[in-house]
Amino acid sequence: MRLRIATLNILGTADRWSERGPLVHAAIGKERPDILALQEVDFAAGQAEELLDGWRVFRGDEAEPGFGNALAVRDLQPDGADPSWERVELGEGRCLVTATLAVPGGGTLRVGSVHLHWQPDEPQVRARQVARMLDWIVRAAPADRVVIAGDFNATPDEPAVAAMGGAGFISAYASVHGREPAWTYPSPVTPDDVAIRPPSCLDYLWVRGSARVADAWTAFDEPSAANGQLYPSDHRGLVAELEIGPDAD
Numbered sequence: 001m002r003l004r005i006a007t008l009n010i011l012g013t014a015d016r017w018s019e020r021g022p023l024v025h026a027a028i029g030k031e032r033p034d035i036l037a038l039q040e041v042d043f044a045a046g047q048a049e050e051l052l053d054g055w056r057v058f059r060g061d062e063a064e065p066g067f068g069n070a071l072a073v074r075d076l077q078p079d080g081a082d083p084s085w086e087r088v089e090l091g092e093g094r095c096l097v098t099a100t101l102a103v104p105g106g107g108t109l110r111v112g113s114v115h116l117h118w119q120p121d122e123p124q125v126r127a128r129q130v131a132r133m134l135d136w137i138v139r140a141a142p143a144d145r146v147v148i149a150g151d152f153n154a155t156p157d158e159p160a161v162a163a164m165g166g167a168g169f170i171s172a173y174a175s176v177h178g179r180e181p182a183w184t185y186p187s188p189v190t191p192d193d194v195a196i197r198p199p200s201c202l203d204y205l206w207v208r209g210s211a212r213v214a215d216a217w218t219a220f221d222e223p224s225a226a227n228g229q230l231y232p233s234d235h236r237g238l239v240a241e242l243e244i245g246p247d248a249d
Helices: 017-031 047-051 123-140 159-166 172-177
Strands: 002-009 035-039 056-059 070-073 084-091 094-102 108-115 145-151 203-208 211-219 237-244
Touching: 002 017, 002 108, 002 145, 002 203, 002 211, 017 047, 017 211, 017 237, 035 108, 035 145, 056 094, 070 094, 070 108, 084 123, 094 123, 108 123, 123 159, 145 237, 159 203, 172 203, 172 211, 172 237, 203 211, 203 237
Parallel strands: 002 035, 108 145
Antiparallel strands: 002 237, 035 070, 056 070, 084 094, 094 108, 145 203, 211 237
């Protein structure tokens, strides 16, 4: 079975959402993911409804719209069954939003959307949040196929990224291309007051278990056709095509 999963930090309603929103919506339609992890969704402004009409959506971070995790799933469940949703607190106001999906042919796939601490000079906070997430995964999904996607705010050399690899996760993009993308943040022409870092990879799609990465690519990075000076977000998104085989156990 093939599944397509995508992730994007959409920058909420900051910086010209009325113009960027249609670009994000069009890119979702172009990529056609089955599962979509979004970050910085402004729920109060109705962004989830605007972008995800017809999806099954779980909203995390209701009290913190700037963190705005959302996990959206198309109708993958057999017999119309509802996914099992859960929110996992990671500290510092951050969370992991997860869904457990029944997979045709047997077994489950657990997927999650995460958005970690943002301050560039505090990698120890991100490492602590990843440790909490991995502790929960060990308890909740020790043998399951697991996909964690989102804005880690961590460059590839940070402890948070190393911890994911040490826990048996592989980066979908790096597994296909031999390295992470040169940048997922900031996108070109991002305003200086938004671009708090030089270009680097901060976003990841992590896969563990019998879900094989068939392909992976960057996405959500095409500027407006009107003038080329507006991108869907200050982040670049990622997409992975997964081959879902039988559970290893």
